[in-house]
Amino acid sequence: MANVIVSHDSTDRYATVTIDRPDAGNAMSPAVIDDLGEQIETVAADDSVRSIVVTGSGRTFSAGADVDAFAARADDPDAVIEYLESFSELYAIIESASIPVIGRVNGPAYGGGYELAMACDVRIASTDATLCPAEIRMGLVPPFERLVLELGDGIARELCYTGGVLEAEAVAETDLFSRVVAPDRLDAAVRDVAGRIAARSPNAVAQTKRAMVRHRADAIARASTYRRALDEQCVRHPDFAESVAAFREGRDPVYE
Template structure:
């Protein structure tokens, strides 16, 4: 059984890519990251598909990075960096496909899951949804770039410095989510957006996505490159190993 599935809605011409690891909080293992990238690209290449919905199974969007992978690589900083880079590569692949990607944020989106939601072109959230740049809790630098652009520098700084949780309902009147709706209305809201995209010129939609991605590409690239350099330092610092160990053991970290 695969941990990433694809289903198609022929009537409204969209496909749904679902992380299906509910017992692991839909955490993004290396295999999940690879499958997401491959399936999103393959699905986008289908002329019958006008948009792609990304979501998680059973009320959780994604818990983000698989902490067991961090733990297994804690003594190999280069392997940790490779794992972190794979997240950025996935989000670049999402931006590279021609069809819009709709984030169906149906619950908690932590760490890499938070950034997965932020990498979607459109985000529709349930009132149960929450975002958390949890990388700080693992002793590394949270991906802050898209959050700062979409929500604003002030709130983004607070969240990223604290590893705090942002409830979707609390930011319903900002531009972070296109819509924040009750859980029982989430699928209808997603379908409404997908059907309206399907009614437009696929060429014009593709070129609009290209223009929007390019509009902020340089700023994102600068921030990501600098963050990568800082993560190189973080994963070699004792705080990283202590953060991972404390998280797995369910205790407060003891930083020296």
């Protein structure tokens, strides 16, 4: 069974790429990450598609990294780093796509799922949606770069230090989401934005995306490079193994 499915809306000329692991909270295993990247690249190369919608099946956007994948690599820090790097590579694919990528944030977006939403060009959220930089809960440095740029330094610090949960409805008036709507209006809002993108010059939209991504690329690259270096230290620290074990065992971690 495919972990990622693609559907097309021929009227408004967009494709929807859906993580289809509802029983696992749409967690992003290495296979899911690879498949997402391949599907997004394939769809972006299709001239009949003017935008891409990324979402999760059921009531969850994505729970983020697959904890079993972390656990299987817990004794091999290099393998953990490779897994973490694959997330960054996926986000780079989204940003380098020549057409806009719309995040349909239908529910919880945690860890890698939160950053997947943040990497999208446009985010449209249900009032059921929540964001959480959950990496800190796993003994890692949360990706904070896009959150700081979109929401501001103060709130981002609190969320990243605590692994707190941010409700979409509470930040509806900020720049984090372009729209926050009731769950039964989410698909209509996505379709409206995708349809209006399809009505514009494909060339102008592509060049606009290129300019807007470039506008903040240097700031994101500098911070993320340093963060990834710190993650290399984190995965070799006992706190990381304890965090993963505690999560899998359903208990509070005990740090020395």
